[in-house]
Amino acid sequence: MNKKKLISFGTTLFLAAALVLGMQIQTDAEETQTHTYKLEQSEWSDSRMRLMEHTTYTETYYDELYDAETDSYVKTPYTYEYTEDSVALEYEKKHEFTVGMADVNYSNYSFYGGGGGYSQIDIYREGFTVQNVRSSNKNIKVALTATRRYKSSYADYISDYYISYFAKKAGKAAVSFDVYKDGKFVQTCSISVIAKGYKFYKPVIKNVKYAGKELYYYDPFTNKTSGKLKVTPAKGYKIVSIEYTTGIDAKTGDYTYKKIKNNGKIKLIKQRKYTRKYSEGTEYESQYAYNSLFPVTQIRITLQNKKTKETVEDYEYLYTLNRK
Amino acid sequence: MKNFKRQLIMVFAFALFAGMLFAPVNAQAKTKTTTYQYDKKNNVCSRTAMRVALNQRYESTDVYLATSGDYVAGVKTSSPNLIAKVTTVNTTKQTYSAQLNDNISVNYYNRSEITFLAKAKGTYTATVTIKNKNGKKKCTKKIKIYATNDSYPFASVTYGKQYLGYGMNNTTSKKSGKLSVKMNPTFKLKSVDVCKFVDNETLKVARKKANNKTLKLDMSTKYQFSYKWSESDTSENIVDVNYMNPVTPVRVVVYDTLLKTTVTYNFYLVYVK
Numbered sequence: 001m002n003k004k005k006l007i008s009f010g011t012t013l014f015l016a017a018a019l020v021l022g023m024q025i026q027t028d029a030e031e032t033q034t035h036t037y038k039l040e041q042s043e044w045s046d047s048r049m050r051l052m053e054h055t056t057y058t059e060t061y062y063d064e065l066y067d068a069e070t071d072s073y074v075k076t077p078y079t080y081e082y083t084e085d086s087v088a089l090e091y092e093k094k095h096e097f098t099v100g101m102a103d104v105n106y107s108n109y110s111f112y113g114g115g116g117g118y119s120q121i122d123i124y125r126e127g128f129t130v131q132n133v134r135s136s137n138k139n140i141k142v143a144l145t146a147t148r149r150y151k152s153s154y155a156d157y158i159s160d161y162y163i164s165y166f167a168k169k170a171g172k173a174a175v176s177f178d179v180y181k182d183g184k185f186v187q188t189c190s191i192s193v194i195a196k197g198y199k200f201y202k203p204v205i206k207n208v209k210y211a212g213k214e215l216y217y218y219d220p221f222t223n224k225t226s227g228k229l230k231v232t233p234a235k236g237y238k239i240v241s242i243e244y245t246t247g248i249d250a251k252t253g254d255y256t257y258k259k260i261k262n263n264g265k266i267k268l269i270k271q272r273k274y275t276r277k278y279s280e281g282t283e284y285e286s287q288y289a290y291n292s293l294f295p296v297t298q299i300r301i302t303l304q305n306k307k308t309k310e311t312v313e314d315y316e317y318l319y320t321l322n323r324k
Numbered sequence: 325m326k327n328f329k330r331q332l333i334m335v336f337a338f339a340l341f342a343g344m345l346f347a348p349v350n351a352q353a354k355t356k357t358t359t360y361q362y363d364k365k366n367n368v369c370s371r372t373a374m375r376v377a378l379n380q381r382y383e384s385t386d387v388y389l390a391t392s393g394d395y396v397a398g399v400k401t402s403s404p405n406l407i408a409k410v411t412t413v414n415t416t417k418q419t420y421s422a423q424l425n426d427n428i429s430v431n432y433y434n435r436s437e438i439t440f441l442a443k444a445k446g447t448y449t450a451t452v453t454i455k456n457k458n459g460k461k462k463c464t465k466k467i468k469i470y471a472t473n474d475s476y477p478f479a480s481v482t483y484g485k486q487y488l489g490y491g492m493n494n495t496t497s498k499k500s501g502k503l504s505v506k507m508n509p510t511f512k513l514k515s516v517d518v519c520k521f522v523d524n525e526t527l528k529v530a531r532k533k534a535n536n537k538t539l540k541l542d543m544s545t546k547y548q549f550s551y552k553w554s555e556s557d558t559s560e561n562i563v564d565v566n567y568m569n570p571v572t573p574v575r576v577v578v579y580d581t582l583l584k585t586t587v588t589y590n591f592y593l594v595y596v597k
Contacts, residue, residue, distance in 0.1 A: 102495045102569045102594040105524040114545065114569030114594055143568035152559030159561075164568050166596070218381060286416035293382060293409050293439050 030060040037186050042090055050090045051179060051187055053125065056083050088128050089179065091121045096194045099167050105146075113145025115164030119175075119191055126157040127182045133163055137173035140195050141166045167195035204303050206232040208316050210266075215316055221294070223321045226267040229260065233303055240302040240311060250274050253290065255298055268297040268320050294319040355586040360424040366463045367391040368454060369422075369430045373468040373583050374440075375475040376406075382441045383475075384411065387465065388422060389434040393457025396436040399450055406448040406469055412437035442471035470510075470582045477511035477578045480504070483539065483593060490576070490589040495569075495596045496541075503539040505576055514577040514586065523549035524565070527573050527590070534574065541595050545570040569596050 034056045042048035059080045064073040097117025105111055111118050121130055135142040146162040163175065175191045208215040211227025233239055243257040244266045253274040260266060275289045299316040359371045369388040376383040387396055395415075399408040412435075414420075419431040438452065448469040454462045481488045484501030488494045507513050516535040519527035520542070530542075545567035552560050574591045 100495065102493050102596055104493055104571055104573075104592050104594070105521075105565065108524045108549070108551070108563070110524065111565070113565065114567040114571055141568065144566075145568050146563060146565045149562040149564070150559065151562060155559075166568060168596075220381070283417055286414065286420075289413040289415075290411065291409070291413075292411055293407065293441060 032058045039187055047092055048090050049093050051088045052085055053088045054085050088125050089121055089123045092119055094192045095119050096196060097165055099170050099195050099197050111146045111162035113164035115166040118162050118164040121161040123159050126155055129180045130161045131178050133177045135173045135175050137171055139167055139169045139171050140173035140193060142175050165193055170195050170197040203234050204237050204312055205314050206234045210318055220317045220319045221321050222318055228263055229266050230263045231301055236306050237303045238306055240304050243300045245269055245298045247271060248274050268318055269295050357585055358425045359583050359585060360428055362428050370465045371467055375470045375472055376440045376442045377475040378442055378471060378473055382439050384437050384439045387436045387452060388430045388432040390430055390432050392433045394454055395434055397453045397455040399438055399452050402449040405444040407441040408450045409439055410436050411439040446471050477508055479506040479508050488591045490591050493592050493594050495594045497596055500538055500540040503534055505535050510581050512579040512581055514579050517575050519573045519575050521547050527575060541593060542572045543570050569594050
């Protein structure tokens, strides 16, 4: 082969390669991603909020288009867009807890962290982190007390954050936290928190007397099968009605009641047995047969708070001792 | 001869001493935590002993029968001062399962609850008769009943002037105080140790013999633990815990001299500023 042919062959080869390479570069798509975030109510639960990440993928292709005017090929971009919505994180909108409560983490799935209540923030995608947890009310303290990190061969991120609450006084607070994606601030989220005061039991009954004897919780025994029942309400309450049980449904254990006037005469029930069946006729059939140690007569007293007009029910029990 | 005798004594003394040193360590007797026993022959699971407190209204126990058709025909007591009766009978076509302690679990067809009421202090025996589905007597089970003034092991557990309850969170603003555990008769105190969390459910001893000494609360409760969902799982979960109000757990181990069981009680002290 002579020199000239070799050169021309080499040049052709080079040009062909350049063309192919050039085309490769030209037909390579460029991809960009843009994200927007939206905080909205969860699709599956009314009580949860979710942070949606809306990703728009834009792919740009370049194609050679013949332009008759300039009699040349012009590089023209074509864009192709597609979007994807995914849940980045979720959390419960509200939380209620009791003032003064300071709980221990009792199991590997509870995270009170010494507080009276806690909220869990579920992270579903890598790259999202939570910072700057704060409370709008200085009486309701908040702290990040635990994180759960998920680690696998293809992922490593914090999948759960636990925020604990503690309050010495009742009140409300907006607990906020900031969400970051890949180190950039994205959204502030808020949980509405209520600290409720501990409700102490206030006695509504001063005392109950049956057949002349005062009735106590630890001594509900009597051997008088009938007698007068006298109820003295606590200060601030008045009696609306007094009922006592006259029988038990043998299949359900439900009581039947009869009304009496205060200081009226009642007769204690003799019945103590009843049987409840579950899933009757199926392979999972089970039964509970009850036969209490003593017949138990229940007294149901309905009272009204004179000030608030609120009604409340109080239950007392009488156990009939066997005569024998 | 004298030398030989002396040597012999030395050898014996040494052998005795060495023998004591190398004697097999008495394998820690498996401590009983409940009095439940599983009679595999008759397929019955019941308590061998229990306490019935006089100042409560009554006390109950369950007898589990793992053979279909078996039932509790009756309960007799050794004294009219102890009333006993079968008060609930739960029967099922397919078995239910119960975990009675770390070592005993039973799949039963019949769970019969026996309720006791003690009228006077004393030690009694309740005899439970079990019959099979044909009405034939299968076996009897004896339960020893100790009727005492109360069945709670502690007369008092205090931190400074504060009374502590077990299994609950006792909040305090005092950074230190004298820890004092006083026992009720028939209960023996085995140990009082201050602990630290290994994970949310497990404690490890940090300071031993803490009874009647000043207890200084831990001002930080921080730990990490990890777990996998299954052995073959290649992914893992790592949990980092940092309490907002630090907790000092105190573990108290009690030996019940009547039931011969060992029970652990955890007291939690939560420091709140």
